[in-house]
Amino acid sequence: xxxxxxxxxxxxxxxxxxxxxxxxxxxxxxxxxxxxxxxxxxxxxxxxxxxxxxxxxxxxxxxxxxxxxxxxxxxxxxxxxxxxxxxxxxxxxxxxxxxxxxxxxxxxxxxxxxxxxxxxxxxxxxxxxxxxxxxxxxxxxxxxxxxxxxxxxxxxxxxxxxxxxxxxxxxxxxxxxxxxxxxxxxxxxxxxxxxxxxxxxxxxxxxxxxxxxxxxxxxxxxxxxxxxxxxxxxxxxxxxxxxxxxxxxxxxxxxxxxxxxxxxxxxxxxxxxxxxxxxxxxxxxxxxxxxxxxxxxxxxxxxxxxxxxxxxxxxxxxxxxx
Amino acid sequence: xxxxxxxxxxxxxxxxxxxxxxxxxxxxxxxxxxxxxxxxxxxxxxxxxxxxxxxxxxxxxxxxxxxxxxxxxxxxxxxxxxxxxxxxxxxxxxxxxxxxxxxxxxxxxxxxxxxxxxxxxxxxxxxxxxxxxxxxxxxxxxxxxxxxxxxxxxxxxxxxxxxxxxxxxxxxxxxxxxxxxxxxxxxxxxxxxxxxxxxxxxxxxxxxxxxxxxxxxxxx
Numbered sequence: 001x002x003x004x005x006x007x008x009x010x011x012x013x014x015x016x017x018x019x020x021x022x023x024x025x026x027x028x029x030x031x032x033x034x035x036x037x038x039x040x041x042x043x044x045x046x047x048x049x050x051x052x053x054x055x056x057x058x059x060x061x062x063x064x065x066x067x068x069x070x071x072x073x074x075x076x077x078x079x080x081x082x083x084x085x086x087x088x089x090x091x092x093x094x095x096x097x098x099x100x101x102x103x104x105x106x107x108x109x110x111x112x113x114x115x116x117x118x119x120x121x122x123x124x125x126x127x128x129x130x131x132x133x134x135x136x137x138x139x140x141x142x143x144x145x146x147x148x149x150x151x152x153x154x155x156x157x158x159x160x161x162x163x164x165x166x167x168x169x170x171x172x173x174x175x176x177x178x179x180x181x182x183x184x185x186x187x188x189x190x191x192x193x194x195x196x197x198x199x200x201x202x203x204x205x206x207x208x209x210x211x212x213x214x215x216x217x218x219x220x221x222x223x224x225x226x227x228x229x230x231x232x233x234x235x236x237x238x239x240x241x242x243x244x245x246x247x248x249x250x251x252x253x254x255x256x257x258x259x260x261x262x263x264x265x266x267x268x269x270x271x272x273x274x275x276x277x278x279x280x281x282x283x284x285x286x287x288x289x290x291x292x293x294x295x296x297x298x299x300x301x302x303x304x305x306x307x308x309x310x311x312x313x314x315x316x317x318x319x320x321x322x
Numbered sequence: 323x324x325x326x327x328x329x330x331x332x333x334x335x336x337x338x339x340x341x342x343x344x345x346x347x348x349x350x351x352x353x354x355x356x357x358x359x360x361x362x363x364x365x366x367x368x369x370x371x372x373x374x375x376x377x378x379x380x381x382x383x384x385x386x387x388x389x390x391x392x393x394x395x396x397x398x399x400x401x402x403x404x405x406x407x408x409x410x411x412x413x414x415x416x417x418x419x420x421x422x423x424x425x426x427x428x429x430x431x432x433x434x435x436x437x438x439x440x441x442x443x444x445x446x447x448x449x450x451x452x453x454x455x456x457x458x459x460x461x462x463x464x465x466x467x468x469x470x471x472x473x474x475x476x477x478x479x480x481x482x483x484x485x486x487x488x489x490x491x492x493x494x495x496x497x498x499x500x501x502x503x504x505x506x507x508x509x510x511x512x513x514x515x516x517x518x519x520x521x522x523x524x525x526x527x528x529x530x531x532x533x534x535x536x537x538x539x540x541x542x
Contacts, residue, residue, distance in 0.1 A: 091379035131336030178329035
């Protein structure tokens with residue numbers, strides 16, 4: 001790893017050194033379009049490009065990273081199952097049982113959006129509920145948005161009988177999208193609002209869905225841009241500061257948004273604004289957002305009369321209620 | 323530099339990394355500082371922790387850590403029951419520690435023989451912690467690396483003595499702090515190192531003049 005910087009000669013030297021050391025240039029995860037072009041150049045799906053790079057970075061074998069990711073996917077599946085319990089309540093007592101209700105509606109064929117949407121919403125609610133109930137989850141990219149990616153991937157793989165290993169691979173594609181967003185904008189609600197958490201998760205899921213359904217890397221890039229565009233500006237305003245209201249339901253929205261974006265991209269629809277520019281827009285919107293709307297529980301839904309009442313119910317008093 | 327598992331991960335117990343994972347790690351660190359099995363625990367929550375610990379399950383998380391659980395252990399949720407089974411009595415207090423980070427917990431543990439340890443730690447986001455105080459010593463330990471705590475007499479040359487022993491054993495220091503109660507009194511070195519530290523090194527350090535103790539705290 002070369003840490004010299006400052007003038008062009010040393011930068012060029014770093015560049016050459018890196019190239020000579022590794023034979024290939026390491027990916028920087030600061031641009032989705034660069035990643036997509038690299039995948040096209042090497043004629044690789046995004047997931048394989050990313051796994052290869054990540055193994056080089058971690059100085060380990062691809063097999064090791066794949067097995068680690070497989071373990072993460074197993075935990076994701078388990079977190080869906082635990083979240084379907086009808087009686088489990090969160091530590092605060094504010095939430096619980098929504099995934100079960102949604103599942104009953106889907107099983108009875110009563111939901112209006114069809115099986116895929118229904119199943120996806122059930123799973124997003126379930127994982128998010130598991131998180132609120134102190135169950136085990138995989139942050140993807142955060143705990144608050146942990147339901148979106150597993151819901152998208154498990155739903156599509158169950159529906160289309162996609163082999164487990166392929167789904168595990170698609171998580172590397174999702175991780176690359178997350179890395180670019182984290183590097184160029186933020187994945188923290190406290191910095192960028194909910195658009196940074198559920199938005200990133202949605203964009204990650206959309207890109208992975210496209211790949212799993214046979215789309216090109218370029219289509220994954222468009223799906224990512226569309227998903228993020230749809231959620232720009234969404235604030236982080238958790239009632240009582242807890243990762244429950246509105247987070248759990250926003251996970252259901254987030255997975256629906258991922259499917260919308262993937263569906264459009266797979267149909268050949270392109271985002272007029274490139275993904276990298278959308279990510280930059282998200283960063284600027286996050287900066288412009290009032291601090292009261294960035295995870296502080298001082299604005300938005302947290303500051304509604306009902307939000308304040310719920311806060312008092314949990315904590316006895318509410319510091320933001322004055 | 324970010325890697326894939328920083329985005330897909332960590333595998334953790336919800337609902338939030340700072341209120342569960344971080345709290346578990348502070349509890350776990352307190353247990354390792356006591357070094358024996360605790361039978362009683364007094365936990366003082368300060369700042370935001372004091373106001374919100376019940377809703378976030380921070381109380382259960384700290385107890386889980388004191389019981390030695392990992393941050394992804396599903397028993398965290400039922401840690402109060404596990405504490406009863408294992409004979410750990412615990413009390414929570416709400417307090418305001420002056421100048422402390424909003425998410426701060428002070429933990430006082432006692433073992434069956436009456437030995438006591440006080441640890442103050444803050445959960446600073448993403449499951450990361452800072453241990454600010456161990457007994458009477460002000461510290462700044464992340465818990466991510468093996469750490470050597472060396473109380474000694476405040477006389478010249480002590481840093482050189484200890485660092486020479488570490489250097490001689492090929493141990494690389496990446497964090498170092500030193501504080502003392504008063505000139506010529508007791509001082510404490512807190513040394514964070516790369517990789518694993520062999521426990522035998524602490525014995526060598528302890529044999530040196532003016533060294534009062536040498537404890538290795540493993541990374542958590």
